[in-house]
Amino acid sequence: MIHAITREVSPAVDQCELTCIERSPIDVAIARAQHTQYRQLLTELGCQVIHLPAEPTLPDSVFVEDGAVVLDEIAVITRPGAESRRGETATLRAALSPYRPLAELGAPAILDGGDVLCVGRTIWIGLSTRTNRAGIEQFQQFVKPHDYEVRTIKVSGALHLKSAVSVVADDTVLLNPEWIDPIFDGYRTITVDPSEPSAANALRVGQTTVVSSSYPKTAAKLDAHGLQCRSVASSELAKAEGALTCCSLLFNG
Numbered sequence: 294m295i296h297a298i299t300r301e302v303s304p305a306v307d308q309c310e311l312t313c314i315e316r317s318p319i320d321v322a323i324a325r326a327q328h329t330q331y332r333q334l335l336t337e338l339g340c341q342v343i344h345l346p347a348e349p350t351l352p353d354s355v356f357v358e359d360g361a362v363v364l365d366e367i368a369v370i371t372r373p374g375a376e377s378r379r380g381e382t383a384t385l386r387a388a389l390s391p392y393r394p395l396a397e398l399g400a401p402a403i404l405d406g407g408d409v410l411c412v413g414r415t416i417w418i419g420l421s422t423r424t425n426r427a428g429i430e431q432f433q434q435f436v437k438p439h440d441y442e443v444r445t446i447k448v449s450g451a452l453h454l455k456s457a458v459s460v461v462a463d464d465t466v467l468l469n470p471e472w473i474d475p476i477f478d479g480y481r482t483i484t485v486d487p488s489e490p491s492a493a494n495a496l497r498v499g500q501t502t503v504v505s506s507s508y509p510k511t512a513a514k515l516d517a518h519g520l521q522c523r524s525v526a527s528s529e530l531a532k533a534e535g536a537l538t539c540c541s542l543l544f545n546g
């Protein structure tokens with residue numbers, strides 16, 4: 294059983310944080326409709342979806358990935374890099390407490406879940422505008438007893454590490470070589486179509502890779518490599534600099 298924590302799009306989403314893109318108006322109704330389709334797809338792919346209510350005062354709260362990192366052994370509640378997002382973690386802590394022992398990062402640490410990429414027993418953490426060395430060091434202390442190796446990688450040109458690279462199968466990563474070096478030894482690397490730089494954020498659910506319908510060329514590439522793909526519209530939340538992994542916390546039950 295895969296559990297998926299999601300949260301309804303905030304009515305304040307158009308006041309979201311933005312780092313690498315220009316602001317453009319966000320239609321909350323469209324964003325909510327696309328998010329509903331995303332949740333329906335997760336259900337279809339076998340997830341039990343735990344959908345949290347909207348947070349009217351937290352514009353970015355739909356992006357639940359940034360507030361926690363859930364491993365098989367432990368969940369680490371983060372301290373998000375953007376101050377406006379720190380209020381998001383209390384409800385995630387409550388939602389996760391029935392499922393995992395919890396640990397929590399404290400100041401001066403900052404870390405967004407979008408910077409954490411688990412590749413087998415290696416956890417790559419992006420050093421970014423949202424994640425600092427104190428965040429990585431504290432995280433490492435929490436996961437060391439569970440036999441994970443933490444490695445740091447510098448992120449530039451993208452908001453988060455997972456804007457640039459994601460795991461799409463046991464042995465395969467999808468990445469944008471303009472934003473990240475292909476240093477994932479032993480893993481097959483598929484690169485995004487150059488006309489679709491943001492396609493590197495795809496969501497693996499069991500044996501299926503979910504790709505945004507905005508990126509058909511990259512989806513065709515994944516298909517050609519034998520991956521089973523599904524697509525979903527995510528264009529409205531892309532205006533808030535969010536992609537597919539950002540909208541859920543997936544973990545085994």
Ligand code: CIR
Nearest residue numbers: 309310356407533534535539
């Ligand atoms: C932010 O800047 O924090 C949000 N507007 C977007 C967060 C997207 N999250 C993610 O990639 N994990």
